Amino acid sequence: MDVWNFLVDNWDQSLYLTWEHIWIVGLSVLIATCIGVPLGIIITKHENLAKRVINTANIFMTIPSIALFGLMLPVLSTFGEGLGKVPAVIALVLYSQLPIIRNTYVAIHNVSNPVVNAARGMGMTNWQRLKEVEIPIAVPVILAGLRTAAVMNIGIAAIAAYIGAGGLGVYIQQGIDRVYEAMILSGALLVSVFAILVDALMSLLESAITPKGIKIQRKMGK
Amino acid sequence: MITYDKATKIFGAGAGAITALDNVSFTIEKGEVVVLLGPSGCGKTTTMRLTNRLENLSSGSITVDGRDIQSVDAVKLRQSMGYVIQEIGLFPNKTIAENIAVVPKLLGWSKADIEDRVEKLLQMVQLIPTDSYRDRYPAELSGGQQQRVGVARGLAADPEILLMDEPFGAIDPINREQIQDEFLRVQAKLKKTIAFVSHDIHEAIKMGDKIALFNEGQLIQYDTPEIILTQPKNKFVADFVGSDRALKVLGIMRVKEAMNKNPKNIVQGDTPAPEALKFMEEKNIRYALVVHRGKPTGYITRKDLKYEEGPVRDLSERFPTFVQDKTHLRVALSLMLMHDLILLCVVDENGDLQGTISYQNIQRSILDVYNDETEE
Numbered sequence: 001m002d003v004w005n006f007l008v009d010n011w012d013q014s015l016y017l018t019w020e021h022i023w024i025v026g027l028s029v030l031i032a033t034c035i036g037v038p039l040g041i042i043i044t045k046h047e048n049l050a051k052r053v054i055n056t057a058n059i060f061m062t063i064p065s066i067a068l069f070g071l072m073l074p075v076l077s078t079f080g081e082g083l084g085k086v087p088a089v090i091a092l093v094l095y096s097q098l099p100i101i102r103n104t105y106v107a108i109h110n111v112s113n114p115v116v117n118a119a120r121g122m123g124m125t126n127w128q129r130l131k132e133v134e135i136p137i138a139v140p141v142i143l144a145g146l147r148t149a150a151v152m153n154i155g156i157a158a159i160a161a162y163i164g165a166g167g168l169g170v171y172i173q174q175g176i177d178r179v180y181e182a183m184i185l186s187g188a189l190l191v192s193v194f195a196i197l198v199d200a201l202m203s204l205l206e207s208a209i210t211p212k213g214i215k216i217q218r219k220m221g222k
Numbered sequence: 223m224i225t226y227d228k229a230t231k232i233f234g235a236g237a238g239a240i241t242a243l244d245n246v247s248f249t250i251e252k253g254e255v256v257v258l259l260g261p262s263g264c265g266k267t268t269t270m271r272l273t274n275r276l277e278n279l280s281s282g283s284i285t286v287d288g289r290d291i292q293s294v295d296a297v298k299l300r301q302s303m304g305y306v307i308q309e310i311g312l313f314p315n316k317t318i319a320e321n322i323a324v325v326p327k328l329l330g331w332s333k334a335d336i337e338d339r340v341e342k343l344l345q346m347v348q349l350i351p352t353d354s355y356r357d358r359y360p361a362e363l364s365g366g367q368q369q370r371v372g373v374a375r376g377l378a379a380d381p382e383i384l385l386m387d388e389p390f391g392a393i394d395p396i397n398r399e400q401i402q403d404e405f406l407r408v409q410a411k412l413k414k415t416i417a418f419v420s421h422d423i424h425e426a427i428k429m430g431d432k433i434a435l436f437n438e439g440q441l442i443q444y445d446t447p448e449i450i451l452t453q454p455k456n457k458f459v460a461d462f463v464g465s466d467r468a469l470k471v472l473g474i475m476r477v478k479e480a481m482n483k484n485p486k487n488i489v490q491g492d493t494p495a496p497e498a499l500k501f502m503e504e505k506n507i508r509y510a511l512v513v514h515r516g517k518p519t520g521y522i523t524r525k526d527l528k529y530e531e532g533p534v535r536d537l538s539e540r541f542p543t544f545v546q547d548k549t550h551l552r553v554a555l556s557l558m559l560m561h562d563l564i565l566l567c568v569v570d571e572n573g574d575l576q577g578t579i580s581y582q583n584i585q586r587s588i589l590d591v592y593n594d595e596t597e598e
Contacts, residue, residue: 118311121276121385122325122375123301132324136315211315213359220361 002182003189010186014171018190021167024085024160025153025198028092032149036097037142040104041130050105057098065091065156069163088157088165095156096149103145107138140210147202154195158187168194224250224273224383224415228282231268242268244439245282250432252382253413257420257430260462264436266419270385273417274300286383301325304376304414308388310368312360318349318371319356325379343374346408366397373405377412384416390425402428423463427451427474435459447474452591468588469552477554478547480587481568483577488513489522491535498534499527511567512538516574518567544569547576551584 007014043050063071068091073082081087111134119129135142161169171187174180207215231243243265250256258266271277273284275296284291291299312321319340326336344352347370360368369390376384390398390405406429409416420426426433427447434444443455451467451474454460463470487507489498491514502510502524509523512535520538530537542561545554547568554566558581565580 112309112311114307114309114311115313116311117276117309118305118307119313121274121300121305121307123297123299123328124324125297128328133313133315137313213313213315213317213361216359217314217361 003185006182006186014186014190017166017168017170017187018194021154021157021169021191021194024088024157024165024167025092025150028089028153028157029096029146029150031089032093032096032100033146035093036100036145036149037104039097040101040142041108041135043101043105044108045126054098054102054105057101060094061098065095065159066162068094069160073163083164085165087163088160088167091160092153092156096153099145099148099152100142101145103148104138104142107141107145108134110141111137136211137214140206140214143202143206143209147199147206150202151195151199154191154198158191223252223287224417225285226269226282227285229269229272229279229284230281231265231272231277232280241439243272246436246439246441247282248434248441248444250415250417252415254431255409255416255418255429256432256434257418257426258434258436259420259423259426259430260436260442262421263438265439266421266434266436267387268439269434269436270387270417270419273383274303274305274385276300301328301379302381302383304378304381304384304386306372306376306384306386306389308391310360310365310372310392312368312371312375314360317357317359318344318363321360321371322375322378324375329379331379339378339380343377346377347371347374348404349374366393366401369393369401370404373401377408377414382415384414386416387419388421389418391420391422405429423470424473427470435462437462448591468592471588471591472552472555472584473550475551475587475591476547477545477549477551477568477579480551480583481547481577481579482583485511485578487511488575489534490514491519491538492533495527495530495532495534495537498522499524502527511575511578513575517572518544518569518575541567544573545579546570551587554579555581555584 039053043053060068069087072087072090076082076087076090108130115133115137116129119133124132157165157167158169158172161167161173168187168191171183171190175182175184175187226249227247229243229246230241233240233242246265246269258269260266268277272279273291275291279292286294286299313324316324322340322343323336326339331339340356341352344350344355349355349367349370355363355367360371363371369392373389376386390401393401402425418429420429430447432445433447433450435442435450437458443450443459445453448471450459451463451471454463454467460467486505487502487510489501489510489512491512493501498510502508509521511518512520512522514535518541519535520540522534522538526537526539527534542563543557543566545557545566545568547570558564558566565578567578568576570576
């Protein structure tokens with residue numbers, strides 16, 4: 001009940017923090033997609049690069065978020081952006097790379113040999129093959145990667161409140177500082193609800209974008 | 223016309239290099255089906271993949287209608303040749319119509335032309351009614367149907383040349399026979415120049431105008447199926463075609479080549495029995511064919527005619543089956559065995575008598591074919 005009262009009393013700030021959270025996560029996933037998907041595609045054509053790129057993305061994933069913020073602080077400070085939204089978005093972009101690159105790489109890589117062979121043998125260029133065949137077939141798995149990245153980023157973005165990025169993590173952080181239980185719970189609740197909603201929305205998007213023929217193939221395969 | 227001149231392909235380099243194709247020269251004439259045959263790893267698939275530059279030659283040359291394929295852009299070259307593979311490789315995200323339309327679309331055909339073409343091809347490969355296939359997806363079709371689409375896709379832009387890599391290899395035996403027959407019927411009309419990879423001697427005999435038999439990267443023998451079967455060049459060829467090659471010859475020869483075109487033992491259907499009996503006794507024949515208005519209706523023996531008065535057609539035994547002159551000898555022989563007949567009537571489409579074929583005729587024609595070999 002305390003949580004409810006807290007949210008009703010602070011509805012304007014809750015709304016603002018939620019918006020901030022959406023903004024940080026949305027921007028970071030967008031940037032991460034623009035980098036990760038092309039990179040994932042490129043490494044399918046250059047196998048020797050693939051391992052290195054994925055390993056690098058893996059390393060970022062293993063650094064704890066607080067530590068990453070700390071590591072970036074001296075570097076970004078030289079540009080006057082050591083704290084706030086910029087380091088938060090950069091960190092989230094880095095964290096997103098692994099699921100996005102890996103899923104893109106695996107999805108394109110797993111397009112069956114006969115399909116690729118037929119496409120080449122019929123005289124498609126590499127670009128036509130990507131556009132007409134490989135990407136449409138890979139789309140569900142690529143989107144699954146984006147979904148993982150988005151949900152994960154919602155959680156990590158909450159921690160970014162500690163470097164002054166704003167967002168719903170502010171409730172948690174300040175709640176802890178003030179030992180204000182309703183505030184902590186409100187923040188946690190909103191972050192969770194947000195994560196669940198995004199997960200559901202991405203699932204809908206996945207289903208909407210997956211080509212019909214691929215859905216039928218999956219159904220028949222099961 | 224495709225000419226291979228000292229075509230050589232070496233994979234890898236140095237100590238680990240593998241010669242997949244070693245100085246192979248032969249020509250596939252325009253309108254011919256040449257089956258590239260041999261055990262796995264013999265170079266047949268490499269030969270095909272070199273033809274549309276999915277692999278590049280190490281040395282030698284391949285020319286298509288006099289033009290060196292190395293001088294043509296690989297993508298353009300591939301678009302100009304139909305390509306059909308065993309695993310089919312239909313694009314699962316595209317409908318049947320879109321799959322067939324791939325190459326015409328790459329070539330920039332108009333929408334209306336593509337639609338017409340898809341309709342025509344679906345009919346050609348017997349996916350009828352076309353409306354119930356056009357907008358479906360590959361996953362909804364059986365393997366045999368998918369390969370029909372694969373063939374239609376290969377033919378889509380009406381290429382002069384078709385490359386087929388074991389196209390019917392993954393289809394169950396019953397459907398395979400049928401789809402092979404259909405394909406031969408289509409090919410008889412289209413007269414494409416076809417390189418057809420197979421590891422199956424039966425398929426090679428059936429589909430090929432010529433067979434190019436490969437082993438360990440070398441072309442061992444290049445001849446018509448008849449000559450491969452009757453005059454194998456060496457032990458490898460003889461072993462590959464099998465010790466039952468005389469029976470396989472029956473699968474290529476047709477009734478026309480063995481039949482008796484002027485059977486003497488014929489009586490007209492309305493001949494009275496006594497007259498027919500007299501005719502048969504004079505000629506000393508045990509049985510005669512009864513022909514009515516040019517159509518064979520049955521056969522009679524002398525025993526059937528004794529003490530009878532009426533026309534012979536009322537007394538004759540009906541033939542259980544007929545063959546046509548384009549029937550394979552293998553089928554004719556099988557029918558004889560099944561129906562316990564020593565002779566079959568050969569009829570045309572209207573059922574008119576063209577001649578007869580007997581065990582003896584078949585035996586003699588086989589002996590004729592093998593004469594060259596036995597004389598050696």
